[in-house]
Amino acid sequence: MAQSTRATRALEQAGVSFSLHAYDYDPSAESIGQAAAVAIGADPAQVFKTLMLLADGKPACVVAPSSGEVSMKKAAAALRAKSAAMMKPADAERLTGYKIGGISPFGQMRRVPTVIDETALLWDAIFLNGGQRGLQTRLSGDDAAALLGATFADIAA
Template sequence: MAQSTRATRTLEQAGITFGLHAYDYDPSAGSIGLAAAEALGADPAQVFKTLMVLADGKPACVIAPSSGEVSMKKAAAALGTKAAAMMTPAQAERLTGYKIGGISPFGQMRRVPMVIDETAILWDAIFLNGGQRGLQVRLTGEDARRVLDAALGDISA
């Protein structure tokens, strides 16, 4: 497994301190985030999933704890739009340059508006996808928010 991805290079270039955590990726897992949390021995609320959405028809990224569901209505409001809906997997892969199961909010091919669940800053550190299947980065929620220039909001259902 490569330890250097666009995501990790983005964090390095921003001067962010982070840890790398590899695990055995299971493509048949019902929830990739929950499977990652179990493999890492982490609280599922501390492992965040990256969802690509269309907010009023425009691409955006929603980052939320794997332990719960995202309210598309709340996500849209946090992004300053009227509505949000999930992108198709093909759209998400094309836009980000990452494969499903390995989509990181860091180092995406195109910069899009982002919102991260407000619980991210309550943890000493959170896990986010590191840019490939089976790789997570561990960093503070505030560092993630800052490097992504993400809005902070209550987006949980």
């Protein structure tokens, strides 16, 4: 597995302190994020998933704990939109340059508005996809938000 991805290079170029955690990716897992948490020995609420949305028809990214669901109504409000819906997987892959199961909020092909669930602030560090299946980065939520130009909001269902 390559340990250098667009995501890790983006973190390095920004001077962000992070660590890498590789694991055996299981595409048949019921919850990829939950499986990742178990594999790396982390609390599922500390492992965050990256979801690509359309907010009023425009691309956006939300980062939320893998242990829960995202409220599209709350996500839309946080993105100052009237409505939000999940982006089609093929569109998410094309927009980000990553494969489903390996989408990182870092190093995407196009920068889009990003919201991170406020529970990220409860942890000294959170885990986010490192830009490929089976690779997690561990960094502070504040550092993630600063690099992404993201806001924090309650987006949990």
